[in-house]
Amino acid sequence: MAMFKTDPVRPDAYREFERPLPEWFRGAALGIFVHWGPYSVPAWAEPTGELGAVPREEWYAHNPYAEWYANTMRIEGSPAQMHHERVHGGAPYDDFLDAWKAEDFDADEVLAVVAATGAGYFIPTTKHHDGVTLWDAPGTDGRNTVARGPRQDLIGAFADATRAAGLRFGVYYSGGLDWHFSGLPPIEHDDDPAPDDLAYAEYAHDHVIDLIDRYRPDILWGDIRWPVAGIEPGPKSLAHAFQTFYERVPDGVVNDRWGESHWDFRTSEYVHGTAVEVGEAWENTRGIGLSFGHNRNETNEHLLSAHEAVRLLVDVVSRGGNLLLNIGLEASGRIPELQRQTLEGIGVWNRHYGHAVVGARPEGRMPASDEPWIRWTRTDDAVHAVVDQTGPVRLPDPDRVLDESTARIGERHVTAERVDGGILVDVEDAVTPVAISFRTRD
Template sequence: MTAPRRPLPQWARDASLGIFVHWGPYSVPAWAEPMRALGAVPDDEWFAHNAYAEWYANTIRLEGSPAAEHHALTYGDAPYEDFLDAWRAEAYDPADWARLFRAVGADYVVPTTKHHDGVALWDAPGSGDLTTVARGPRRDLIAPLADAVRAEGLRFGVYYSGGLDWSFTDLPPHRSSDDVAALRPTDAAYAAYAHAHVADLVDRYRPDLIWNDIDWPDAAKQPGPHSIESLLAHYRDAVPEGIVNDRWGAKVWDYRTSEYDHDTDHEADAGWEHCRGLGFSFGYNRVEDASLTLSPRELARLYADVVSRGGRLLLNVGPTAAGEIPDVQRRTLEGVAPWMTAVKPHTIGRRVIDSDAVEVTDATWWRAWATPDGLVAVVDGPAASARARDGRAVTTFVLPN
């Protein structure tokens, strides 16, 4: 299935920073082995040693995995759904989140609305009691965040796991990438279920962006009332400037994505997006301390690298089960905020340039891009200087300490 490519709307071309939010029942155990980044670990090792806390429901099913051992020692044989009932979100303050995201320079915010565990964070149609309205927090967690984000002048998107739903099927756990492709719901019943979910998200929240994950049920890749084509037609009618990512298992995307060290070959087309957490996990992992979390300096360097190559950075935060941004993550965001506030205006209308367009001296690392007003250089080194070989003005920023 192929859809004609559309040019990205101006807001997406100018955007350079999004905030991802992974929050779910997995935030209650909040545990994963902080192995290394996705893409830097062999596939036959990754799944049993999964660094993603949001994959907890899968990893604890793998006999002998560190997560299974941790679960048995901490929770015995308690089923994963117990974490939904234990989740309270008692400290959730979406206005505080939104203020923090705006302060760090975010252009858009994308929370998870349903992850692979199948738990919906709103009153999703057909989900029964597997929602935060029916159990746990007992309320819609998406609507107040959408309102708070937009009140701060940011755009609002939604994440949805269309490819995996461990609550919908009784399939074996995933032990490899091949399993992810093979052991997923693909039939007409799940296609109708997922279609109803995303259509409801569109109708309720009018998201500026839909971030689908893994794939989409195969039954929906053919024409019909629950097809991807009909779903995206509904979306684009409701939100003409709305955009979708590239994880549908079909060529319907508006932009490509990479994740940590995975799919870096996608970092080429205009408007590509790189996503990662502040640590190795997306969901909150209580094991990740400051040594496993990007510092303000490391975050600034990552951002400058992505921007210089024409991309956007979708940076994840993983709130605690209570709804607080962990101190170790908040320190990085607040620490980089002054630097980001200074740099962000110089990313509007940016264009990629050849490295030889700029001459940089006394820098151990640097990145540069063009804007309508000249060139911008980000350098590592307080004594570094930059000049354009064609005489254009260069605005220089030094990485924060």
């Protein structure tokens, strides 16, 4: 699969879809992901660690992703299985679908919080690995949120609210796994089987076409891969889905988790797959916590603070990527309070310094530093040093790229003087990390 491969190869039949990455995506800097489903009812996982930091032999039985509950609860002897027996009496997973009421859900309210972060796009899950669709998808025989549980077209509500808020809208779709459709045993190892047959490939194809026809998403965000039987071009193939997408949305983009087929940008997840973080067509995704789905076991120690999230955003943009930061809604439809605090803090920072990340590119002439913490970006008329420090700050500039007389923090001119191959700026009374902007001498 293309997911996390350093050098995936496009089949010849998919080369027709290659195109320049649209500027709206390249310059977005920040997207907000949301995972929400029946798994939000138990909302349980072990907060063991980040993907890429937990040993693979431990990952599945001790999965920190609450959205994997339907898998983890079936692994013999796993803590999730013991929790499920103790708390839910071993009930069928679909009982959670019927218990999921989304009684406090207001898409406009969620998107108001999302838009206030300064994000450029928003992507909800439309079908995760449990196979439950958040719209009345074809062929689901009522196993969707219109017929059961919330009894709403949640994707339609998100699409309308996203566009009303002025953001681009994307859809996540799990093509590589569907535990309900396939009926396969739980996944306990990386090489355990996934659904690859023609029946599933055509079922998934019809879902993606329906999403395109109904909601005209700007982003198709696939996950895991695509069933092998659906790769070869044909009337119900992935190639047909991509052709339909680009006809309907010419400036749309797709990620690289559709198997080894086609992609407009690469993806990494937490600290896994970071070898793809090169150039300027990649995206790092992670939850605010260790899970994408809401996990009641997560506390402040497991979640990014606003300060940590801002540093991650700046670091990603300074290296050429976008950050897709996930929130896991509660079953009721509300944003968990600790996650809301992080989002609001990002928004405060972006209102001060968003000009240093939105529409920005890496500034390769200036070296990043961790002591003090400095990251560099550039826009059309400025170079920005984002510094996590107050008081006197020395910015290295041995090649005299920067014009120290133009130093600004936001709209405020600040005094800067050239010393010992660098520029000394006194940073006071600023929201940190602080962005110090300069015009260049060239």
